[in-house]
Amino acid sequence: DGGITQSPKYLFRKEGQNVTLSCEQNLNHDAMYWYRQDPGQGLRLIYYSQIVNDFQKGDIAEGYSVSREKKESFPLTVTSAQKNPTAFYLCASKGLWQRVNTGELFFGEGSRLTVL
């Protein structure tokens, strides 16, 4: 079945360590997104990519980095510069034929990062 796979589902790290969250999709979608969700809060956009080898900062990109070397993959690195990294991270995708701000987003199951 087609879908988006995020890993790991749960991750614990010590403060000051970089961590990379994986996001893979086999939906043949061009656009991919990373959101962060904190308890009781809405989703906030970290980075997005509409095409391979290109990506744009979202509202809260500081302390994060991404790459888009393959259409299927959009990994997110949470660097030590991110001051409050503990959160629920959601990856999503959609087809390019849909304008960026329209159409359904398909989400992965999320990665829950806890920094100790």
Add this chain to the structure above:
Amino acid sequence: RKEVEQDPGPFNVPEGATVAFNCTYSNSASQSFFWYRQDCRKEPKLLMSVYSSGNEDGRFTAQLNRASQYISLLIRDSKLSDSATYLCVHGGSQGNLIFGKGTKLSVKP
């Protein structure tokens, strides 16, 4: 004005009740609106798109009021399985989707 505003709730209703949520948005140029459902500690999933003429899907009805910049979601004959957080979403000015913080619904037996 915040981009998307929703009453966080919780809305506690008995089974069979009708419940309505409203959401206001700031981008008057937005062309796309959605309601997503998010279960506790899970990813959001599209519940329904919101069309200018309003649309219905079973027990769920969504409406858009462009003049007042709000959208609504009506749930009739509430089921226990409707308990979740409902996220209001619209297209942002920078070409992305803007999510509200969500309205929590709890349906009790």
